[in-house]
Amino acid sequence: MTAYPAMLRLSGRRCLIVGGGPVAQRKADGLLAGGADRLELVGLSFTPGLLELARQGRLQLHAREYRSSDLDGAFLVVAATDDPALNARIGREAERQGRLFNDASGSWPSSFETAAAVRDGAVLLAVHAGGEAPALAAVLRSELERRYGGGRYAEAARRMGELRRRLLEQEPDADVRRERLRREAVRLSAWAADGREEAPGAKRTEGKDDRQQST
Ligand SMILES: C[C@@]1(CC(=O)O)C2=NC(=C\c3[nH]c(c(CCC(=O)O)c3CC(=O)O)Cc3[nH]c(c(CC(=O)O)c3CCC(=O)O)/C=C3\N/C(=C\2)[C@@H](CCC(=O)O)[C@]3(C)CC(=O)O)/[C@H]1CCC(=O)O
Ligand SMILES: NC(=O)c1ccc[n+]([C@@H]2O[C@H](COP(=O)([O-])OP(=O)(O)OC[C@H]3O[C@@H](n4cnc5c(N)ncnc54)[C@H](O)[C@@H]3O)[C@@H](O)[C@H]2O)c1
Numbered sequence: 001m002t003a004y005p006a007m008l009r010l011s012g013r014r015c016l017i018v019g020g021g022p023v024a025q026r027k028a029d030g031l032l033a034g035g036a037d038r039l040e041l042v043g044l045s046f047t048p049g050l051l052e053l054a055r056q057g058r059l060q061l062h063a064r065e066y067r068s069s070d071l072d073g074a075f076l077v078v079a080a081t082d083d084p085a086l087n088a089r090i091g092r093e094a095e096r097q098g099r100l101f102n103d104a105s106g107s108w109p110s111s112f113e114t115a116a117a118v119r120d121g122a123v124l125l126a127v128h129a130g131g132e133a134p135a136l137a138a139v140l141r142s143e144l145e146r147r148y149g150g151g152r153y154a155e156a157a158r159r160m161g162e163l164r165r166r167l168l169e170q171e172p173d174a175d176v177r178r179e180r181l182r183r184e185a186v187r188l189s190a191w192a193a194d195g196r197e198e199a200p201g202a203k204r205t206e207g208k209d210d211r212q213q214s215t
Contacts (some may be wrong), residue, residue: 010034011037013036015038016042016076018042018047019089021045024047024050024106025050032053034117041062043081044065066081066090074094076102078102079091081165091103118148121157121158123154125144125148127141152190155192164181
């Protein structure tokens, strides 16, 4: 199914997961990695991993049955129980209240689905395989991790942000800004990909550009 890639800002927004099994845990890990700092779970039991995250104060657990008022003030809701009828009910109620909703069991047409993600600092690569091929999304994620998971894209993005702020202050010509940013992005991206030791501030040779063309 066709989908629209939106990156959500979760900090300060209440996120709710109903369920406490391995799937709820994977969704919780993803939300925490994505910046959720007001994450709550409601479930009858929880995995050891979720109990440990609660102990560390990363999220809050409520050991009880789901009730409709759990949705109050939620920005985003995930249904991950093993009861498809309950997941569908949560979906109906959440969407009636205009919450972003994800059903991990496919019992209700979700307004968002979870992508497989590779992160390096602020850089995020996300794969969605149409909603019917999560295993393919997971394999593509591993391939992207091998190709882009070297740990240098965070630094590249940071340097690009600095340069962009400086140019916005100092360079009035938008075409000049765009051209300089584009050139620097090509250079830093090649630096991040090739894993060589050279500092990103250093002038690069054509060798790097050859590599760009070959990928
Ligand atoms: C990408 C990833 C992100 C994440 O969840 O973090 C993700 N599923 C992952 C893994 C995975 N999930 C399943 C398997 C077993 C193999 C298989 O069944 O294929 C594996 C593979 C494994 O475990 O290796 C089973 C499964 N998944 C869904 C259903 C219900 C249904 O389809 O009806 C069932 C059947 C349950 C049952 O049998 O009862 C539903 C969804 N799973 C999605 C995302 C959304 C679609 C994404 C897309 O198509 O791109 C969607 C629609 C909704 C959602 O959950 O948001 C994560 C990989 C993370 C990573 O490794 O990086
Ligand atoms: N989206 C995915 O990637 C994916 C992958 C595998 C499975 N699934 C689906 O996700 C479901 C959950 O998987 P799991 O392995 O975590 O299951 P699980 O059986 O380990 O956990 C189910 C959880 O739901 C909770 N629960 C049940 N009834 C409840 C209620 N009334 N109120 C609150 N919590 C309640 C239980 O306490 C438990 O913590 C599966 O049934 C399957 O449909 C999705």
